[in-house]
Amino acid sequence: MSKKKMYLLTLVFLMLTASLLSACNYNSDVTDGDEKVTPEMDQVISDYIVQKYKTGYGETDKQFEVHKIYGTSGSGDTLDVYMWSYYGGFNKSHGTKAQSGHSLPALVRLEKKDGHYMVTKYKEPEDGSLYQSSIKKMFPEKYVKKAADDSGNMGGLEKKMNKKVENWMRKNG
Template identity: 50%
Template sequence: MLPNIVRMTLITWSMLFLLMGCTSFHSSNEVKVTSEMNELISDYIIQHYEGVYPESDKQFEVHKIYGAKETGEMTSIYLYSLFQGFNKSTEAEGQSGHSVPAVIKLKSKDGKYVISHYKEPQDGADFKRSLYKIFPRQYAKEALDDLKNSAGLQKEMNQKAEMWLRK
């Protein structure tokens, strides 16, 4: 009986150390998204969708970051993006656009970041499955909840449009 208790204790402690090691590894590769990265993301998404939607006077993109992880020279950023085009004639009423979760990968090159990859989940019936393929589970769950209200980004989008109209 005593050897079984010792064995169980050793297994339990081993599992605890293993889990602690995984947790510290998990958090060690998380990075903070800088204002430079945020600006690069918005600029890229606006440029990426140029010509996709009907022409508008001005396009804006705002996003919510779920998290970012660094692997080597590559930084993966998991986000929810809201993109809209506006016309002066219709003022702050968005004319076209989308809201979607996405993963964007940045590569550090000569002290600056460049976009190396951008991916959104598939549309339609495969949306949820493909979201879980490109997002870590915790971020995918949050993104699914955010679908209902565009991640709460509409107010920020409206502010950008109103500032533009005042110029």
């Protein structure tokens, strides 16, 4: 093998190694669970999603959102939240049976401005054949499987949603 070919192969190898190492460190600040998410942040996320979809489905008496946080990344005044979201529209006449809504993984970026958090990015996976690959682009690898496992299985989120709806129905008789 010529020196030129050897040099090129070495260069390609070093570039690939560097890119793999940087990819491995991309989410090095990922924190599992919701320990970095305050109740204020939780509410900002839910309010944003309710407002975003308020007119996206058929008209209902009240809309709610609940979520399960897989983890977060970021520091300072910016935080990416990797989560599963359940949004639903409800009518008093149907009780806790959602009349519209969705359940899906989402990436939310929160930024603190003037002492308060706001959503500056909201991303959902693409539909159809692009669903799984788009989740891989949105989430750190360790949350991709969790999101796949939660697909079609809301578990605790349904109970959390029912509680919100029941409280609303009690207060608004």
